[in-house]
Amino acid sequence: MKTRVLFSLILALPLVAHGALVWESESADLHPSLQDKDAVAHFKYKNTGDKPIKIVSVHPSCGCTTAALAKDVVDPNESGEITATFHIGDRSGVQQKTIGVTTDDKPGQVTLLKLKATIPQLLKISPTFLFWAPTDALDPKPITVTVGGDFPVTKLNVTATDKAITTEVKPGPGEKDFRIFVTPTESGRPINAALKIEPDFPKEAPKTFYANVRVDSRAKAAAKK
Amino acid sequence: MGRVLVRQVLFLLGLAFLPAIGQALYYRGTASWQQRPVDSAAVSVEEAKNWGGAVLWVDARAEEPFAKAHVPGALRLDEDGWDTLLPSVLAAWSPERKVVVYCSRETCNASHAVAERLRHEVQLKNIYVLQGGWEEWENKK
Numbered sequence: 001m002k003t004r005v006l007f008s009l010i011l012a013l014p015l016v017a018h019g020a021l022v023w024e025s026e027s028a029d030l031h032p033s034l035q036d037k038d039a040v041a042h043f044k045y046k047n048t049g050d051k052p053i054k055i056v057s058v059h060p061s062c063g064c065t066t067a068a069l070a071k072d073v074v075d076p077n078e079s080g081e082i083t084a085t086f087h088i089g090d091r092s093g094v095q096q097k098t099i100g101v102t103t104d105d106k107p108g109q110v111t112l113l114k115l116k117a118t119i120p121q122l123l124k125i126s127p128t129f130l131f132w133a134p135t136d137a138l139d140p141k142p143i144t145v146t147v148g149g150d151f152p153v154t155k156l157n158v159t160a161t162d163k164a165i166t167t168e169v170k171p172g173p174g175e176k177d178f179r180i181f182v183t184p185t186e187s188g189r190p191i192n193a194a195l196k197i198e199p200d201f202p203k204e205a206p207k208t209f210y211a212n213v214r215v216d217s218r219a220k221a222a223a224k225k
Numbered sequence: 226m227g228r229v230l231v232r233q234v235l236f237l238l239g240l241a242f243l244p245a246i247g248q249a250l251y252y253r254g255t256a257s258w259q260q261r262p263v264d265s266a267a268v269s270v271e272e273a274k275n276w277g278g279a280v281l282w283v284d285a286r287a288e289e290p291f292a293k294a295h296v297p298g299a300l301r302l303d304e305d306g307w308d309t310l311l312p313s314v315l316a317a318w319s320p321e322r323k324v325v326v327y328c329s330r331e332t333c334n335a336s337h338a339v340a341e342r343l344r345h346e347v348q349l350k351n352i353y354v355l356q357g358g359w360e361e362w363e364n365k366k
Binding site (some may be wrong): 061062063064087089090091125126127128129131133192194209210212214 | 286287303304305306307308311312315316320333334335346347348349
């Protein structure tokens with residue numbers, strides 16, 4: 001009998017000893033659009049206990065995410081939220097970031113808020129860098145561009161920042177693919193150039209993608225056919 | 226009395242394990258939130274220093290800490306300014322050089338993200354992540 005009472009007390013202890021910060025959800029699944037520069041998540045909480053709770057620290061896992069807190073002391077029954085802003089930058093695909101939150105009701109324990117952002121990938125470029133080594137002939141090299149999702153891209157405009165680099169765009173090999181054939185036309189000097197790749201969608205907010213080209217000055221001129 | 230106590234302890238432990246087992250089964254095969262890319266080859270500060278001039282250092286930290294101090298000769302590259310910063314890294318790269326990427330400390334992820342993109346998107350070889358990051362570099366000065 002005594003044992004049962006003891007166990008009941010141990011089990012009931014956490015319920016009465018402290019206030020508790022209860023999160024509406026500890027994870028957020030965001031789907032920003034092509035035009036968005038940031039993805040914002042709101043992590044809502046409520047103090048369901050009978051004592052004020054202090055949010056001691058809010059620590060995002062990367063510099064690309066900021067977390068704003070309106071008030072650091074949460075009174076009993078009070079609600080609030082942490083606003084996490086993920087800066088998309090030049091990222092694409094699925095990005096997972098965390099925000100560690102510590103409160104004075106659970107010292108040494110970190111609540112990990114999870115932010116998942118699926119950034120639409122308009123174009124997948126592979127590879128994004130072409131290099132002609134000293135032993136290479138200056139023959140054309142391909143870059144494959146695949147259109148992501150259902151985006152209606154029908155054409156790519158490609159320009160090089162160095163006039164010694166020529167490009168030719170061809171459709172295929174897949175239905176959603178383009179191939180860019182890149183050819184250096186000058187030998188005897190090092191070339192560092194960027195390729196600007198501009199799809200014809202979205203028209204209202206055009207996007208530019210980049211690939212890079214480097215040619216060693218010792219690379220040999222291609223044999224004439 | 227003793228047997229009752231043992232039985233109750235086992236009962237409570239069993240209760241605690243049930244949701245844990247359920248969660249482990251439900252989420253098996255999914256990547257952890259803090260899991261890093263598995264193919265990031267790591268290198269210690271000592272080993273990277275021994276490589277001498279064969280290393281191209283890439284600093285994946287933000288602009289401000291980079292401006293304060295960085296590994297001599299390091300070039301900055303992060304995912305916020307990837308398109309703008311990448312050309313200088315590629316201009317300094319050569320096939321013989323090993324690329325060592327670092328961020329602020331062991332727990333930061335920026336170096337792993339940059340290393341992964343250099344390996345998969347840019348398709349460079351010999352990409353390493355510095356163990357302990359900038360913090361370890363400072364400790365080993």
